[in-house]
Amino acid sequence: MSTLTAARPSLRRFRWLPSVRFAVAVLAVVAFLAVFGGAVAPHDPLLQDPDLALRGPSPAHPFGTDYLGRDVFSRLLAGTGTTVAAALQSVGVGLALGVLPGLASLWLGRGVEWMLLRAVDAVMTLPFIVFAIAVTGVLGNGLTQAMVAIGVLFAPLFFRVTRAAGLSLTRAQYVEAAELFGASRWRILRTHVWGKVVPTVAVTAAQATGGALLAVSSLTFLGIGVQPPAPTWGGVLASELGFLAQQPWAPVIPAALIMLAVAALNALADAIRPGGAA
Amino acid sequence: MSSSLTRRSFLGLGAAAGTATLLAACGDGTVAAPGAAGGTLKWGWSSVTSWDPVTSSAGWDVHLLSLVYAGLTKLDEQGNAVPALATGWKYDSAGTTLTFTLRPGLKFSDGTALDAAAVKKSLERGRDLPKSLVAAQLANVKAVTAPDATTVVLGLAEPDYQIPNLLAGKTGMIVSPAAIDADAAALATKPVGAGPFTLTSYVQNAKAVLTRNPDYWDAANIKLGGFEAYPLPEPATVVAALQSGQYDVAQIPGSQVEAAKAAGLQVQVIPSLVVAVLDVNITKKPFDDPKVTEALRYAVDRAALLKTAQFDHGEVAYQPFPKGYAGYSNSLEGIYQYDPGKAKQLLAQSSYGTSPVEVVITTAKAEGVPEQLQSQLNAAGFKATIEVIPQAQATQLVYVQHSKALFVDQFAGRDSAVQAFQVLFGKEGLMNPGRQTPQELVDALAKVSRTPLDDPSYPSVLQAATAIAVKSMPNVFLYSVPRILARRAGVSAIPGFTAVQRFEGVTVS
Amino acid sequence: MTTLLSRPPDLVQPVPAAAPDAPRPRRSRRWIGTLATPVVVFVFSSLLTFGLGALSPSNPAAAVLGETATPADIARMNHEFGLDRPLPVQYLDWLFSALQGDLGRSYFTTIPVADSIFAALPVDLALAGLAVLLAVLIGGAAGIAAALRQGSRLDRAVTAVASGLGTLPPFVLGIGLIVIFAVLLKALPAGGYVPLEQGAGAWLRFAILPALALSLDIAASIARQLRTSLVGQLGENYVTGAVVRGLGARRVLFRHALRNAIGPALTVLGMGVPMVLGGAVVTEKIFNLPGLAQLTLQASSQHDIPLIQGTLLVTVTVVLICNTLVNVAVLRLTPQGRR
Numbered sequence A: 001m002s003t004l005t006a007a008r009p010s011l012r013r014f015r016w017l018p019s020v021r022f023a024v025a026v027l028a029v030v031a032f033l034a035v036f037g038g039a040v041a042p043h044d045p046l047l048q049d050p051d052l053a054l055r056g057p058s059p060a061h062p063f064g065t066d067y068l069g070r071d072v073f074s075r076l077l078a079g080t081g082t083t084v085a086a087a088l089q090s091v092g093v094g095l096a097l098g099v100l101p102g103l104a105s106l107w108l109g110r111g112v113e114w115m116l117l118r119a120v121d122a123v124m125t126l127p128f129i130v131f132a133i134a135v136t137g138v139l140g141n142g143l144t145q146a147m148v149a150i151g152v153l154f155a156p157l158f159f160r161v162t163r164a165a166g167l168s169l170t171r172a173q174y175v176e177a178a179e180l181f182g183a184s185r186w187r188i189l190r191t192h193v194w195g196k197v198v199p200t201v202a203v204t205a206a207q208a209t210g211g212a213l214l215a216v217s218s219l220t221f222l223g224i225g226v227q228p229p230a231p232t233w234g235g236v237l238a239s240e241l242g243f244l245a246q247q248p249w250a251p252v253i254p255a256a257l258i259m260l261a262v263a264a265l266n267a268l269a270d271a272i273r274p275g276g277a278a
Numbered sequence B: 001m002s003s004s005l006t007r008r009s010f011l012g013l014g015a016a017a018g019t020a021t022l023l024a025a026c027g028d029g030t031v032a033a034p035g036a037a038g039g040t041l042k043w044g045w046s047s048v049t050s051w052d053p054v055t056s057s058a059g060w061d062v063h064l065l066s067l068v069y070a071g072l073t074k075l076d077e078q079g080n081a082v083p084a085l086a087t088g089w090k091y092d093s094a095g096t097t098l099t100f101t102l103r104p105g106l107k108f109s110d111g112t113a114l115d116a117a118a119v120k121k122s123l124e125r126g127r128d129l130p131k132s133l134v135a136a137q138l139a140n141v142k143a144v145t146a147p148d149a150t151t152v153v154l155g156l157a158e159p160d161y162q163i164p165n166l167l168a169g170k171t172g173m174i175v176s177p178a179a180i181d182a183d184a185a186a187l188a189t190k191p192v193g194a195g196p197f198t199l200t201s202y203v204q205n206a207k208a209v210l211t212r213n214p215d216y217w218d219a220a221n222i223k224l225g226g227f228e229a230y231p232l233p234e235p236a237t238v239v240a241a242l243q244s245g246q247y248d249v250a251q252i253p254g255s256q257v258e259a260a261k262a263a264g265l266q267v268q269v270i271p272s273l274v275v276a277v278l279d280v281n282i283t284k285k286p287f288d289d290p291k292v293t294e295a296l297r298y299a300v301d302r303a304a305l306l307k308t309a310q311f312d313h314g315e316v317a318y319q320p321f322p323k324g325y326a327g328y329s330n331s332l333e334g335i336y337q338y339d340p341g342k343a344k345q346l347l348a349q350s351s352y353g354t355s356p357v358e359v360v361i362t363t364a365k366a367e368g369v370p371e372q373l374q375s376q377l378n379a380a381g382f383k384a385t386i387e388v389i390p391q392a393q394a395t396q397l398v399y400v401q402h403s404k405a406l407f408v409d410q411f412a413g414r415d416s417a418v419q420a421f422q423v424l425f426g427k428e429g430l431m432n433p434g435r436q437t438p439q440e441l442v443d444a445l446a447k448v449s450r451t452p453l454d455d456p457s458y459p460s461v462l463q464a465a466t467a468i469a470v471k472s473m474p475n476v477f478l479y480s481v482p483r484i485l486a487r488r489a490g491v492s493a494i495p496g497f498t499a500v501q502r503f504e505g506v507t508v509s
Numbered sequence C: 001m002t003t004l005l006s007r008p009p010d011l012v013q014p015v016p017a018a019a020p021d022a023p024r025p026r027r028s029r030r031w032i033g034t035l036a037t038p039v040v041v042f043v044f045s046s047l048l049t050f051g052l053g054a055l056s057p058s059n060p061a062a063a064v065l066g067e068t069a070t071p072a073d074i075a076r077m078n079h080e081f082g083l084d085r086p087l088p089v090q091y092l093d094w095l096f097s098a099l100q101g102d103l104g105r106s107y108f109t110t111i112p113v114a115d116s117i118f119a120a121l122p123v124d125l126a127l128a129g130l131a132v133l134l135a136v137l138i139g140g141a142a143g144i145a146a147a148l149r150q151g152s153r154l155d156r157a158v159t160a161v162a163s164g165l166g167t168l169p170p171f172v173l174g175i176g177l178i179v180i181f182a183v184l185l186k187a188l189p190a191g192g193y194v195p196l197e198q199g200a201g202a203w204l205r206f207a208i209l210p211a212l213a214l215s216l217d218i219a220a221s222i223a224r225q226l227r228t229s230l231v232g233q234l235g236e237n238y239v240t241g242a243v244v245r246g247l248g249a250r251r252v253l254f255r256h257a258l259r260n261a262i263g264p265a266l267t268v269l270g271m272g273v274p275m276v277l278g279g280a281v282v283t284e285k286i287f288n289l290p291g292l293a294q295l296t297l298q299a300s301s302q303h304d305i306p307l308i309q310g311t312l313l314v315t316v317t318v319v320l321i322c323n324t325l326v327n328v329a330v331l332r333l334t335p336q337g338r339r
Helices: A002-006 A018-040 A072-107 A109-124 A128-139 A143-170 A173-180 A185-221 A233-241 A252-272 B061-068 B116-128 B177-188 B235-243 B254-262 B290-299 B302-310 B340-349 B369-379 B391-400 B417-425 B439-450 B458-472 C027-055 C060-068 C071-080 C087-099 C113-148 C153-165 C170-184 C200-234 C237-244 C249-287 C292-302 C305-333
Strands: B040-044 B073-075 B081-083 B086-091 B097-102 B141-148 B151-156 B197-203 B207-212 B226-230 B249-251 B266-270 B275-280 B357-363 B382-388 B406-411 B476-480 B483-487
Touching (some): A072 A109, A109 C027, A128 A185, A128 C027, A143 A185, A185 C170, B235 B483, B235 C170, B302 B369, B357 B391, C113 C153, C113 C249, C292 C305
Antiparallel strands (some): B097 B151, B141 B151, B207 B226
16 A cells, blocks of 8 residues: 555656657647547538448548448547546546545545445446446447446446545645644645646546546447447457458558557547556 | 257368267268258347247247247248148138037147147137236137047137138247146247247356257158257358357348358348338327328339348348238339339428428437438428337337327248238238228228138238228338348258248258 | 556556445454445445336337237237336345346346356456466556666666557457457467367467457556556665565565555456456457456347346356455455454
8 A cells, every 4th residue: 555655646746758758749730630520520521322331442432442432530539538438437437436435435534434434345246348338238338328337337436546645645744743733634635635636637537538438439339328429439340250251451540540549549548547658 | 959069060071960860970962861850050030028829928939939839720831821730721601610620639749639639729718818928819709619639629709711810920839737727927939839949058148059840740840859049140140150060050130141142151041021111100190190191102113122221132122021922912013113203293282382391210220221211301391300219118108008199110920921910011910000090991901801711702802901901091001021141061051931930841951 | 458448557556445434444454345335236236237228118028029019929928027016126136136146137048047147257357367467467467577677778668668569459459360360370269269278278369469459458458557556665664674684585586575565456357347248358359259248248239138138147156256356355465454
């Protein structure tokens, strides 16, 4: 547990390593496409031309066409927004359900702490995809339901990192001193704790976003949470895999895109965390 | 067990597939001696919802169930009822009393006798059990009597010459009364029938192992020593699974036909009674306006859908029956040829005028046909959105509550033409969510029921009913869905039965 | 990577093995906590699982009975499944039946849920066991090798591969393995399963690819975790001292450094079990394995609530047992735990 305090990230240590520059560049492009992807796409991502179905790359369609003759390049560009939004949605739910209870567990007394810890343990026993499937089975097969389920399972993660970061502070001398001087709990939380907790949470959020991207694509592959014809990265990948016989190279492109984004998020998190980027 | 066979043994170097196979290791194409067992066939097919024919809820179950159960009749490759457990049958002149004569000495796989009393009990259970999903089809059967051990008499409320066809399917599968009395709930996993095979072990969604039933009435034509059924994998890996010997025969999607042929597999495209169809509810907006319903028929480019869905395997369909079937009406060919201009015109004449007509396409799987349908409808002046619901909910929302306006569906076909009409167009029909049937069609159908199948006028009577149905009912037929089977080189050709896949004469080496 | 789904290896890093209760209690109390906590957690989890089913808006009776349903039929079926009782009664009844091995019957097939689950569970357990073994072997070897040759080409390669594996969507790895080993090399079957009882060799032929698919990203996180903590330990004074005093390098590594470094890696392993079971959905689907996850997927598409609840409860129980075992191992193996 002593490693926990040592692993407490600090934004001051952030260095512009080549991997970080690469990661930031990738994420900047992804962010741009998430907002403007639909606008810069050369074709209508929904425009079908069954006569042109499953064609290889050409000047008009650099990544070829899919089973309905739609331009894969445009679908990937336009699908960025939905994909990123879904990932962020689950991370948002995780943050909301994890961070505040994490802090609450430190200051609201042993009873609350015990209850919260057990609840977190219980949620952590739920296997990710199985739970998401069960939730969509019960509450309806939508992307939102699936991502909320994933978000609920992220909550323990945020809970524990928040708690771990905060725990070291509750025993830090300057916090005790502040308490002695009669500073209010809220003030301590705001001025001292929050500044220490945010970087930790940021690292976790970056990686959780990567994890969520993978989870969305897995769920899409299983036919869960999908809303065709709207494109998503995972959706393009899953559908290309069904036509391996016709176009064995086609799944490589969306898979590479997902890998690149996840790798960038991981690299960024590594850079913020000391020792992680070694 | 043969599932543990190494790949090498599939190549014929060491065939020790279960005990039965040791008896006859017949080479490719040679016909095994009658009664000899020719290997174990591993079949890739969707899992059954239940092994009890009365509570099985999926259309595709019939293929696996028919391995275990036999009926009084069966259908030949042309779809005509021919003798099975019964050697023959006779209607009285009014068409309301039907007398079957059973083969003597029949036995269920549990050793109990399959006599007239057993048939009576099994059919009555299908008709009367509250949970029965075949009850509606037997509603016309007023009384079943067993005057002697080999005679079964069905008393009908209305004349109906379709009963022998009807009983060739799930509805007529005869279940052992001893098993019903012992533990009827157990039938879901431990079926007891008198079919060509006996289920020896079953793991839900994983594996069904069956061995040859030597007491089957037609055992001489069953060359296989055993059967193993496995659920199907992803389309992306089905060909690899066949190549690596995980299956001997598997159903493959149209997209994999070329890959299967390239991999050296034999591919058979067997015409079936299955047809893709749109269920349209004329009590829901926008289809409460007849002009909109009519526009829908012209707004659909069936050929393009067929290409996407099945890579052109199958045929464009405007009616529920495939070409060559008695009920297929030539007059309907091309009747609703794709014409987006005409669809637009019809919409403009509707109460919606020239504004886009909003419609929700409900489906269990949006990829492919529903996406393409959306694009086609939008091109014809609709404004379509897709709603995805799980298959199980679809049953409830579409078939029970009739709350969806447009559902992308498949009709599995029925053993009897009248039964098919009832499901598609009948007032209580599953795929008639609007719950309305024009009197003209009711009368035409009654005439079909009253016409003996061997009457020379039967085809024309049935075709007249088909034409009335297609013109008066809102269902939009899209394309036929053949059964595409890929098989390894050592498996002999699979007979092409349109309704129920059977395996008479099939061998595996 | 199937496992990676949403919990990338690094996410695990800052999380301690047991809940960081401060101040550290005495050893006997920690043992009681290690063994009693799972019971409490089980009750919480069972409430979650049951609540999920109770929240369901669909009426199972109507879904099962199909087009022939009448209101009387639905009422009869609700009564048959005990759905007309108050929720707390249903929960307690369900929980206590579950503890006696009765998880109810499937709405659709009327097959006892416990039968279906216990036909499927051995597949997952055998597979998860093999996957964990592979993960420990591959991840352990790679992590130790990388730490011993810190900064070398090997070290960089291990780090790169481990990072890369964590970014791959799980189903891509599964299908990739099939393409390589079944289609191109024709060395292994593309899918399917043979139970362990029918011979270890036959089982291994079918189990090795899915187990590999499941294990690689736990292996990656173990490698990264072990490398980081081992590098830290090897830089400690006691290691330098031991080497100076002439203790063999092997002895120092295995008896001292590894022992101190193994805690976090064990924790990763403990968290790997739910990841394996969670990731198994995709792997089972791709390799067409008759496991628990396929059952959940099917139950979910049919709204078969007893089956959904049953599979979740059993999965949770397996995870809890594994976590408890790992916590016990951490207590026994690591010096901090024995102190």
